[in-house]
Amino acid sequence: MPEPDEQELGPQLADAFQSKAHSIQGRRPASFASEARRRVQQRRHRLTMAAAAVVVVAAIGGVWGAIGGPSPMPTSSSDSAGSAEGHGNKSAPEAPTAIDGCPPQHPILNAPGHEAVPPGTGLDLDxxxxxxxxxxxxxxxxxxxxxxxxxxxxxxxxxxxxxxxGLPERNPALPAFKCTAELARPKEAIVLRFDTATGVREVWVGYDGCASAGFFTGTRTYGLYAAPLKLILKDGVRPTSGVYLDHLKGW
Structure with a gap:
């Protein structure tokens, strides 16, 4: 709303009060003129204060808009549910197997060879x-x-x-040895212990000696190839040599 013109309002009020003063008998015109001027000054003061308040509010509003107001709160449960669902979709790090560890005294230590997996302990690969x-x-x-x-x-x-x-029973790229019984016995071997729903199941890995090599489950034999070895021959499990490993490339 436009503010009244104070320059016009003052004289109009003064003239009105002056006319009123002259029309009343027994009163002094000077007193009415003085009262008119006092009321005009009060009116001007109120208008000035009101204008100053508007300026202050506008300035505060501009600063608040520049720095930003408080963050809005969620207005529906779907926002929170969506956020929680998003966090739930993050892939958690996969935990290692829960197997208690490699037994220091394992049946392979006393077995006649790395292919002699005890019945009922081998892993069915399905x-x-x-x-x-x-x-x-x-x-x-x-x-x-x-x-x-x-x-x-x-x-x-x-x-x-x-x-x-998917491996065949034997790797034809590996040589066939003629050796004595003493040389046929491997110096070392690896046992793969798999965690399954029915307990630990094993695959024995032969890569030394001169009688046989491969992955043995007790019921089936798979040839010795580099692809599976590359996945498991790490850290302390990696052999330094082996009769068949010395002829196998890529492991």
Whole structure:
């Protein structure tokens, strides 16, 4: 609303009060004129104060708009639910297998060879697996012990199973040896211990000696190839040599 023109309002009020003063008998015109001027001054003061307040409010509003107001609160539960769902979709780090560890005294230490997996302990490669622990053992008589271990997640365990499952029974690229019984016995071997719904199931890996090499489940034999070995031969599980490994490329 436009403000009244104070320059016109003052004289108009003064003239009105002056006319009123002259029309009343027994009163002094000077008194009415003085009263008119006092009321005009009060009116001007009120108008000035009101204008100043508007300016202050406008200035505060401009600063508040520049720095931003408080963040709005969610207005519906769907926002919170969507946020929670978004956090839930984040991929959590996959935990290693829950197997308690490689046993220091394992049946492979006393077995006649790395292919002699005890009945009922081998892994059927169609069985779902949830983790893997690899154990490398020394099989040298008088020095039979655990040499190294490595633990893998369910993803790696499944990759190892898939890499073994498609292998033929023997790798034709590896040589066939004629050797004595003493040389046929491997100096070391690896046991792959898989976590399954029915407990630990194993695959024995032979890569030394001169009688046989491959992945053994007790019921089936898979040839020794580099693809599965590349997934498991890490840290203390990685051999430094082996009769068949010395002829195998890419592991």
């Amino acid at each position: 069985t779902p697996v949830f983790g893997l622990q690899a154990c490398r053992y020394s099989l040298v008589p008088g020095n039979q012990l655990l040499l190294g271990t490595a633990t893998f997640t369910a993803t790696t365990a499944r990759q190892v199973v898939d890499a073994i499952k």
